Amino acid sequence: MVRNVRENLILSGMICIASGAFLTVGGILSMGAVIGISGVLLFLIGMSTSSQRTMSEQDIAAWTPSAEQLPDANRIMYRVDVTIDEPKKTTILCGPCGTITELDGDRPTSFACPACNILLYKDEEE
Numbered sequence: 001m002v003r004n005v006r007e008n009l010i011l012s013g014m015i016c017i018a019s020g021a022f023l024t025v026g027g028i029l030s031m032g033a034v035i036g037i038s039g040v041l042l043f044l045i046g047m048s049t050s051s052q053r054t055m056s057e058q059d060i061a062a063w064t065p066s067a068e069q070l071p072d073a074n075r076i077m078y079r080v081d082v083t084i085d086e087p088k089k090t091t092i093l094c095g096p097c098g099t100i101t102e103l104d105g106d107r108p109t110s111f112a113c114p115a116c117n118i119l120l121y122k123d124e125e126e
Contacts, residue, residue: 076096089104
């Protein structure tokens with residue numbers, strides 16, 4: 001199954017347009033014209049193709065990272081994800097114990113894991 005058809009057609013069209021322009025400037029007018037016109041056609045087909053969504057709006061709103069321990073890198077590992085859309089939701093994955101904590105709003109300035117009581121981070125700008 002081919003993924004991202006729209007993006008692939010748009011990118012291919014841009015590459016063909018640029019290649020056709022270089023060939024035309026380089027003196028190979030017939031080949032440059034064919035590749036350039038083909039690029040314009042690919043670009044137009046790509047722009048008229050609809051984007052494919054792999055996740056529904058409900059799946060995107062309910063997404064959380066998988067609860068797993070992060071590898072030891074000679075320091076405490078953690079992962080913070082903040083949604084862009086309202087209502088803002090923050091999920092923090094504790095690397096040592098693999099616990100996911102969900103918070104409402106933006107990322108807090110400091111956070112200690114409620115399961116293992118390890119300070120994951122503290123911003124220096126407090």
